[in-house]
Amino acid sequence: MAKREPSINTENFTAVQLMELDSCSRCGECVNWCPTYDASGEDPGLAPRDKILRWREYMNKSYGLRARLFGPKQISEEEIEEFKDDVYGCTTCGMCATVCESAINTVELWESMRANLVKRGNGPFGKQSAFLKLIGEYKNPYMEDNANRVNWLPEDVKVEDEAEILYFGGCTAELKQRKLALATTRLLNKLDIKFTMLGEDEICCGSALIRTGQYFINDTAKENAQKNIDNIKARGAKIVLYACAGCFRASLIDWPRLTGKELPFKVMHITEYLQGLIEKGEIKWEKSIDKKVTYHDPCHLGRHVGVFEPPRAVLEAIPGIEFIEMERIEENQRCCGAGGGVKAGIPDLALGVASTRVDDALATEADLLSSACPFCKRNLSDGRDAVGAKDLEVEDVVVLAAEAMGIDLSDTPK
Amino acid sequence: MSMEYFAGISDALRLTFVQVMILANLSIGIFLIGMYINLKKWGMGSTGYGLEPSGSIFAFPKMLAYQMSEHAHIHNQSVLETFFLDILFQRRILQRSPLRWFMHFTIFFGWMALFALSLAMFLVEMIFLIGEEVGYAHSLPEFLEPVVFRELLAVPNDVFSYILLVGIVIAIYRRLFMTKVREATIAYDSILLIGLTVITITGFVADGIRTGRFWGFDMPIEYAPPAALFHVVISLLFCIAYIPFSKYIHMIAIPLALLANKGGE
Numbered sequence: 001m002a003k004r005e006p007s008i009n010t011e012n013f014t015a016v017q018l019m020e021l022d023s024c025s026r027c028g029e030c031v032n033w034c035p036t037y038d039a040s041g042e043d044p045g046l047a048p049r050d051k052i053l054r055w056r057e058y059m060n061k062s063y064g065l066r067a068r069l070f071g072p073k074q075i076s077e078e079e080i081e082e083f084k085d086d087v088y089g090c091t092t093c094g095m096c097a098t099v100c101e102s103a104i105n106t107v108e109l110w111e112s113m114r115a116n117l118v119k120r121g122n123g124p125f126g127k128q129s130a131f132l133k134l135i136g137e138y139k140n141p142y143m144e145d146n147a148n149r150v151n152w153l154p155e156d157v158k159v160e161d162e163a164e165i166l167y168f169g170g171c172t173a174e175l176k177q178r179k180l181a182l183a184t185t186r187l188l189n190k191l192d193i194k195f196t197m198l199g200e201d202e203i204c205c206g207s208a209l210i211r212t213g214q215y216f217i218n219d220t221a222k223e224n225a226q227k228n229i230d231n232i233k234a235r236g237a238k239i240v241l242y243a244c245a246g247c248f249r250a251s252l253i254d255w256p257r258l259t260g261k262e263l264p265f266k267v268m269h270i271t272e273y274l275q276g277l278i279e280k281g282e283i284k285w286e287k288s289i290d291k292k293v294t295y296h297d298p299c300h301l302g303r304h305v306g307v308f309e310p311p312r313a314v315l316e317a318i319p320g321i322e323f324i325e326m327e328r329i330e331e332n333q334r335c336c337g338a339g340g341g342v343k344a345g346i347p348d349l350a351l352g353v354a355s356t357r358v359d360d361a362l363a364t365e366a367d368l369l370s371s372a373c374p375f376c377k378r379n380l381s382d383g384r385d386a387v388g389a390k391d392l393e394v395e396d397v398v399v400l401a402a403e404a405m406g407i408d409l410s411d412t413p414k
Numbered sequence: 415m416s417m418e419y420f421a422g423i424s425d426a427l428r429l430t431f432v433q434v435m436i437l438a439n440l441s442i443g444i445f446l447i448g449m450y451i452n453l454k455k456w457g458m459g460s461t462g463y464g465l466e467p468s469g470s471i472f473a474f475p476k477m478l479a480y481q482m483s484e485h486a487h488i489h490n491q492s493v494l495e496t497f498f499l500d501i502l503f504q505r506r507i508l509q510r511s512p513l514r515w516f517m518h519f520t521i522f523f524g525w526m527a528l529f530a531l532s533l534a535m536f537l538v539e540m541i542f543l544i545g546e547e548v549g550y551a552h553s554l555p556e557f558l559e560p561v562v563f564r565e566l567l568a569v570p571n572d573v574f575s576y577i578l579l580v581g582i583v584i585a586i587y588r589r590l591f592m593t594k595v596r597e598a599t600i601a602y603d604s605i606l607l608i609g610l611t612v613i614t615i616t617g618f619v620a621d622g623i624r625t626g627r628f629w630g631f632d633m634p635i636e637y638a639p640p641a642a643l644f645h646v647v648i649s650l651l652f653c654i655a656y657i658p659f660s661k662y663i664h665m666i667a668i669p670l671a672l673l674a675n676k677g678g679e
Contacts, residue, residue: 010467015459015474016481016674022452023667028598029510053602063455065448065659101506102668103678108463216464253487257463306488 006062007075012115020109021056023102024049030096030106035335036089036342039352045086048096048106054083055113080122087113088125089349091342092211093299093335114213125345128212136220139203140171146200149174152413157185163196166237168251170244171204172374179412180374183402184243184270190405191277201231205250212341215258222258229255233264243270243398245298245373252305269301270398271310271372278317286406288320294366296357296380297333298373311372311397318404326360334360338379354383361392368393370400434646441655448658481674489677500677501669517584521610524578529653531567531574538563575617582614606661609652616645
C-alpha cells in the first residue's frame with residue numbers, strides 16, 4: 001500500500017515560524033484587538049489564535065508524533081479552502097503581533113501561510129489573483145499605462161533627471177490620488193530641494209504581491225524590487241522619499257529580504273524628512289489651517305516600522321491646526337481595513353473596518369481625519385461615506401502641509 | 415535515610431530510589447524524543463525568508479541565530495533585555511493584563527522555584543549517597559545531610575507552593591467563571607491546567623500526610639510514602655515527559671519566540 005502523503009507542506013515557512021505555532025498560549029489578546037474579527041461580527045474563523053491553532057493541528061497531523069508512527073492524517077480540501085478564506089480575511093495590520101504575549105511575528109506568519117496556500121493552489125483570494133498579471137503587464141495594479149505616472153504633472157513642477165533625493169511616488173498616488181503626488185512634488189520644489197523621480201521606470205513596489213502571498217511566483221516581486229533599486233541608483237539618489245506607507249514598508253523591509261542585499265540608499269517617509277526641516281526652521285508656513293485634526297497611523301508606517309511621531313510633528317507645526325488624538329493610536333491604533341489585499345479581495349470587510357475607524361475619528365469631534373498613506377485615505381474616505389459623516393474631511397498630512405505652505409493644488413488632474 | 419522517603423507501605427508497593435531514578439530517566443528520555451520530533455518538525459521550515467524548506471534538524475537553531483542577529487526595525491533590544499524583562503519578568507503579559515500577569519507570574523515563579531528546590535534536594539541526596547558509598551559522607555557539612563537539608567527547604571517549599579497555588583486558583587477561576595475565557599477553552603488548555611492542579615494538590619497532600627498539617631486530611635503517616643511517590647511520578651511525567659507533546663511546550667517555545675523576535679513588535 002502506498003504511503004499516505006501529508007495534506008499540507010511547509011513551503012514558505014521558516015523554521016522559526018513553525019516553532020511560533022507552538023508558542024501560542026491562546027491567551028486571546030489577539031482576538032480582543034483584531035479589526036477584521038470585530039468587523040466580521042466576530043467570525044471565529046478570523047480570530048488570529050484560531051488560525052495558529054488550525055495550522056498547528058495541520059502540522060501535527062502531517063508531521064507530529066502520530067504521523068511519524070502511523071502515517072499522516074488527511075485534512076479535507078474543504079477544510080483547507082475554509083482556512084484559506086480565513087487567512088485572507090486579514091489586513092496584515094499587525095495588531096495581533098503587537099499584543100501577542102508570546103511575541104509571535106504574526107504578520108509574517110499570515111503572509112507565509114498565504115504564500116504556502118498560493119503554492120498549493122488554494123490562494124490567493126478573489127480579485128487578488130489579478131495582481132500578478134496586472135503588475136507584470138502594466139507595472140502597476142491599476143491597468144494604467146505606466147507613462148501616466150508622471151506625464152500629468154503640471155509644467156511648473158520641476159523634476160530633475162538625476163538628484164541625491166528621489167521621490168518614489170507609488171502607484172496609488174501617481175495614478176489614482178494625484179493630489180498627494182502633486183502636493184509632494186510642489187512642496188519639495190517650494191523648499192528648493194532638488195529631487196528626481198523614476199517616472200515610467202517606476203514599477204509597483206511589490207507590496208500587493210507580498211502581502212497576498214504571491215511574491216515568489218516567477219520571482220516577479222524580487223525582479224521588480226531589483227529593477228527599482230537599480231533605477232534609483234542610476235538616478236544618483238542617496239535618499240528615497242515616500243508618501244505611501246505601503247511602498248515605504250516594502251522598500252525598507254521587503255526589498256532587502258527579496259534581493260538578499262542591503263539597500264544602497266536611505267529610505268525615509270516624507271513626514272520624517274519634513275520633521276527634520278521643521279526642526280531646522282526651514283519651512284515657512286504661509287497659511288493657517290483652522291481645523292480640528294486627528295491622525296490615523298497607517299499600519300505599514302507605524303506598527304510595522306515604528307514611524308509614529310513625525311506625522312504628528314508635522315501636523316502640530318502647521319499653524320491653526322488643533323491636533324487631537326483618537327482613543328486608539330500609535331502601536332494600539334485601529335487599522336483602516338484596506339491592507340493585506342482585503343480592499344481588493346473582500347471589500348465589504350474592508351469597509352466595515354474603515355467605518356469603525358471613522359467612528360473613532362468622529363468621537364473626537366475632529367473636522368478632519370488625516371493619515372500618511374493614500375491607501376488608508378481611500379478606504380477611510382469610503383468608510384466616511386458609508387457612515388454618512390459628510391462633514392468629516394479625509395486628507396493626507398502632506399497635502400495639509402503643502403496647503404499650509406501656500407501651495408495651490410486646485411489644478412490637480414483627475 | 416533519604417532512600418526511605420521513596421519506600422512504599424508494603425513490599426508489593428515498595429519503590430526504591432533506584433526505581434524512581436529509572437522513572438526520572440525515562441521521563442527525560444521521552445522528553446528528548448519529543449523534542450527531537452519537534453525540532454524535526456520545526457526543521458521542515460527554511461533557514462531564511464522565501465528559501466526552500468530545509469528538513470534538517472539544525473534548521474531551527476540556524477534560523478533562530480539568524481533572526482537574533484538581524485537588525486529589527488522597532489524593538490532592536492539586546493538579548494539580555496529580552497531575557498530579563500520579557501522572558502523572566504514577562505513584561506508583555508503585564509502590558510496587556512495585570513491580573514493575567516499576576517496569575518502567570520505566580521505560576522511561573524512558584525513552579526520554577528519548586529523545580530529548583532527539588533533539583534537541589536535531589537543533588538544533595540546524590541552527593542550524600544555517593545559519599546556514603548565512597549566514604550566521604552562523614553566529612554560533608556551538616557547542612558548537606560539530606561534530613562537537615564530537607565528541613566532547610568521546608569519554609570521556602572511552603573512559600574513557593576502557596577505562590578503556585580494562588581496562581582492556579584486564579585487560573586481555574588478564570589477558566590470556570592469568566593465567560594469569554596470559558597467559552598474559548600479547549601482540551602489543549604484544560605490538560606495543562608488539570609496537570610498543574612493535580613501536581614500541586616498531590617504535593618500539598620503528600621506534605622500534609624508527612625507533616626500532619628491539615629492538607630493531609632488526617633491520613634495515617636503510612637500513606638506518606640505512596641502519596642509522595644505519586645506526586646513524584648506525576649510530576650516527572652507532566653513536568654518533563656509530557657512537555658513536547660502538549661501545551662507545556664509553551665514553556666520552551668515562548669522564550670524562543672521572544673528571543674527570535676527581540677521581545678516582539
